[in-house]
Amino acid sequence: MKTKEAPDPIKKLFPSVTEKEWADWHWHVKNRITTPEQVKQLIKLEESEIYDCKGNKLPLSFSMTPFYASLITENKVLRKAVVPTSHEMVMSAGEEGDPLDEDKFRPVNNIIHRYPDKCLLLATDFCSLRCRYCTRSRLVSENMNSHFPQEKIVEAIEYIKRTPVIRDVLISGGDPLTLSDSKLEFILSNLRKIPHVQIIRIGTKVPVVLPQRVTPALVKMLKKYHPLWINIHFMHPAEVSPECEVACNMLADAGIPLGSQTVLLKGINDKTETMMKMFNALVRNRVRPYYIYQCDPIPGSKHFRTSIKTGLKIMEGLIGQTSGFAVPTYVVDTSKGGKVPLLPNFVKKIEKNYIHLEGFTKETTKYPTIED
Ligand SMILES: *Cc1c(COP(=O)(O)O)cnc(C)c1O
Numbered sequence: 001m002k003t004k005e006a007p008d009p010i011k012k013l014f015p016s017v018t019e020k021e022w023a024d025w026h027w028h029v030k031n032r033i034t035t036p037e038q039v040k041q042l043i044k045l046e047e048s049e050i051y052d053c054k055g056n057k058l059p060l061s062f063s064m065t066p067f068y069a070s071l072i073t074e075n076k077v078l079r080k081a082v083v084p085t086s087h088e089m090v091m092s093a094g095e096e097g098d099p100l101d102e103d104k105f106r107p108v109n110n111i112i113h114r115y116p117d118k119c120l121l122l123a124t125d126f127c128s129l130r131c132r133y134c135t136r137s138r139l140v141s142e143n144m145n146s147h148f149p150q151e152k153i154v155e156a157i158e159y160i161k162r163t164p165v166i167r168d169v170l171i172s173g174g175d176p177l178t179l180s181d182s183k184l185e186f187i188l189s190n191l192r193k194i195p196h197v198q199i200i201r202i203g204t205k206v207p208v209v210l211p212q213r214v215t216p217a218l219v220k221m222l223k224k225y226h227p228l229w230i231n232i233h234f235m236h237p238a239e240v241s242p243e244c245e246v247a248c249n250m251l252a253d254a255g256i257p258l259g260s261q262t263v264l265l266k267g268i269n270d271k272t273e274t275m276m277k278m279f280n281a282l283v284r285n286r287v288r289p290y291y292i293y294q295c296d297p298i299p300g301s302k303h304f305r306t307s308i309k310t311g312l313k314i315m316e317g318l319i320g321q322t323s324g325f326a327v328p329t330y331v332v333d334t335s336k337g338g339k340v341p342l343l344p345n346f347v348k349k350i351e352k353n354y355i356h357l358e359g360f361t362k363e364t365t366k367y368p369t370i371e372d
Contacts, residue, residue: 004243009073010066013041017066025213028065029128029178039083042073048085058084059299060137064129067243068209075238080268081131088132088300095297097138101335110148110156115338118168121156123176123187124148129209131235133263133304135296135333140174157190160197167198177206177213181221188225201229203261207247208232208239214247223254231259231290236269237278245285252286259290262328264314266295266306272317279318279326289328296333308332308342316344320360 006014006022014031021027033039036050064072064082072079105114113119125141125148127134134140160166169191176184191197206213222228230251234240252258260282262269269275279289292314295305311330318327331339348364349356352371358364 006066007070007073009042010070013038013069014066022066023212025210025215028067028210028212031066032063032128033066033069034061034063039069042069043079043083045083048087049079049083050086059088060084060130060132060134060140062130063127065209067211068129071238071241075236077268078236078238081133081235081265082129084132085303087303090302091299092297092302095299095301097299099296099298099335100135100333102136108155108159110152111159113159113163113166117165118170119160119163119166120170120172121160121187121191122148122173123153123171123184124174124179126178127173127175127205128178129205131205131233131263133265133295133298133301135263135293135298136173137298153187157187157194160191161194164196167196168201169197169199170201170203172203175204175206176202177204177218178210181218184218185221188222188228192225199227199229200225201231203231203233205233207244207251208234208241211241211243211247214250216250219250219254222251222256226255229257229259231261232287234260234262234278234282234287235265237274237281240278240281240285248285248287258285258287260287260328261291261293262289263293263295263304264306264311264330265304266310268304270306270310270314272314275314276318276322276326279328280322283323283326288325291339292328292330294330294332312342312344315342319344 004022005019006017011017039045062084068082072082102112102114105112107113110122111119112122122139125139127140130140160169171187188200191200232248248258262275262278264270269278275292282289292311294308294311295301297305315330329341330343331341333339346358347355348358353369354366355369356364357367
């Protein structure tokens with residue numbers, strides 16, 4: 001990535017940071033911001049924003065990259081997703097550590113296999129930033145370099161090898177792009193040797209929180225393992241930074257189809273215009289919006305969750321109003337039925353020879369149908 005100086009608020013925290021360090025993803029991982037004192041130097045805290053990370057009081061520890069910290073100093077909304085608040089201490093009805101009952105579908109430790117022909121491989125338990133609403137917060141660990149022991153990865157690959165129904169492997173975690181090139185290549189190359197594995201995908205937030213990680217060397221390595229797809233977790237239009245755009249374009253230039261996944265979050269992205277701005281920015285960068293997720297009921301998540309009605313209203317505000325491929329699918333992930341897509345109700349009435357459909361103009365068309 002082209003070197004660029006760290007912005008001023010960051011230099012207050014890291015006075016000696018050089019351009020070279022700012023451009024180096026290892027520096028960002030090593031210098032993650034994890035204490036209240038550091039954050040206080042960056043932004044003025046609100047009363048609900050608390051940090052008792054050490055006393056194990058928070059359901060999830062606090063961590064963000066200096067790069068993401070530079071974004072939160074510029075946009076007030078983004079901090080809601082990373083800075084712990086007292087609301088996290090409040091447990092509400094229906095909240096569970098494993099709300100999707102995923103632990104029932106783990107034939108070996110590092111595989112979640114709940115759909116017929118695809119599975120999730122947990123490649124690492126490390127993320128460079130802790131999203132407060134993380135659906136797999138129970139699986140995210142504290143320390144870098146703790147990444148899973150090699151035997152666990154080998155065990156996961158062996159499971160896929162002996163399970164020929166699997167044609168799609170989703171490498172997730174944690175954030176797989178925080179692994180070294182060689183550790184990631186070990187996984188990709190071994191999966192590629194399995195004849196029934198047709199596609200490989202990676203789920204990551206790295207282009208957003210650690211865009212420096214997308215190096216020419218990484219991209220060159222990834223390219224060897226096509227067809228490879230990457231899905232990136234985006235939450236807000238302000239996350240589409242110039243650095244993130246460079247990272248996405250490098251990946252897209254390597255022929256990797258990019259998708260986005262977004263969690264619907266109260267007060268952060270629960271407005272049609274916010275979502276549309278983000279999706280339009282994404283398609284400009286060749287990232288195809290894939291899913292909007294209803295926020296899962298993990299412990300202490302009530303302040304993040306919206307009603308389903310809010311999600312449906314956003315979908316209604318997108319469909320027909322912008323490019324079709326800038327509109328993702330709105331899904332609710334369920335413990336028994338997996339992801340369930342939801343759409344606003346466009347069908348107003350069904351008659352014997354007609355269906356009444358209401359489109360984006362809000363006008364109803366009486367459309368002729370026939371019996372099969
Ligand atoms: C979401 C998910 C997948 C992938 O589902 P797609 O709808 O194909 O993107 C696979 N495994 C698990 C456990 C998942 O939660």
